[in-house]
Amino acid sequence: MMALWAALAAVVFGAMTKDTTQERVIYGFKVFAEFMVIGLVLAWVLYFIPWS
Amino acid sequence: MVKTERMHAGAAEPIPGSAWLIGVLAWFIPGLGHLMQNRWGRGLLMGGAVWLSFIIGFAMGGHMFDLNAPEGSSQILQVPPMIGNLGTGALYIVSWLLGYGFADDPQQAARATYEYGNMLLLLAGLLNYLTMLDAFDIAVGRKS
Numbered sequence: 001m002m003a004l005w006a007a008l009a010a011v012v013f014g015a016m017t018k019d020t021t022q023e024r025v026i027y028g029f030k031v032f033a034e035f036m037v038i039g040l041v042l043a044w045v046l047y048f049i050p051w052s
Numbered sequence: 053m054v055k056t057e058r059m060h061a062g063a064a065e066p067i068p069g070s071a072w073l074i075g076v077l078a079w080f081i082p083g084l085g086h087l088m089q090n091r092w093g094r095g096l097l098m099g100g101a102v103w104l105s106f107i108i109g110f111a112m113g114g115h116m117f118d119l120n121a122p123e124g125s126s127q128i129l130q131v132p133p134m135i136g137n138l139g140t141g142a143l144y145i146v147s148w149l150l151g152y153g154f155a156d157d158p159q160q161a162a163r164a165t166y167e168y169g170n171m172l173l174l175l176a177g178l179l180n181y182l183t184m185l186d187a188f189d190i191a192v193g194r195k196s
Contacts, residue, residue, distance in 0.1 A: 001165075001168045004108070004172075005171065005172065005175060008101045008104065008105050008172075008175060008179065009101075009175065009179065011097055011098070011100075011101045012097075012098050012101050012102075012179045012182055012183060013182075015093075015094050015097045015098050015186075016094070016098065016182060016183070016186040019196070
């Protein structure tokens with residue numbers, strides 16, 4: 001699900017920035033990777049916080 | 053000229069009325085602003101992402117927010133997610149008029165995909181704000 005969310009956001013971010021198609025595709029992949037990495041890092045940080 | 057001077061020099065030109073119309077239509081129907089300007093690739097990609105996010109969000113059991121606060125909650129807390137959901141334009145308005153997708157049903161909330169659905173519905177709205185702004189920038193001539 002996180003991957004789907006990241007992919008949809010990456011498509012829009014990639015399509016609206018940069019000038020050439022190649023740059024857009026690379027940027028889209030970059031944004032996707034950043035969303036995934038940040039999501040996973042946050043998930044692990046929150047996992048170790050004692051909530052109860 | 054320095055970059056900031058070039059930016060300020062360009063900013064003096066009036067924004068055409070058609071650009072505002074394109075911006076509003078882009079908000080109202082996701083992707084339409086780009087399609088009206090013959091940007092088929094961008095329109096289908098960006099608009100498609102918004103529509104897909106919206107449809108999958110509903111399919112996962114998510115719900116949208118309006119000003120009706122559930123019992124025990126404040127109306128003010130409904131405003132930020134409502135603004136997010138409003139980004140989908142006609143999709144939100146039609147759903148609201150039909151009374152579909154706004155109920156905070158405990159059975160629906162028990163679904164494993166409920167929160168994912170909520171997030172995807174919010175994502176659809178927020179992505180459409182970006183899409184709308186991109187269509188407006190193209191109409192104004194700031195982007196190719």
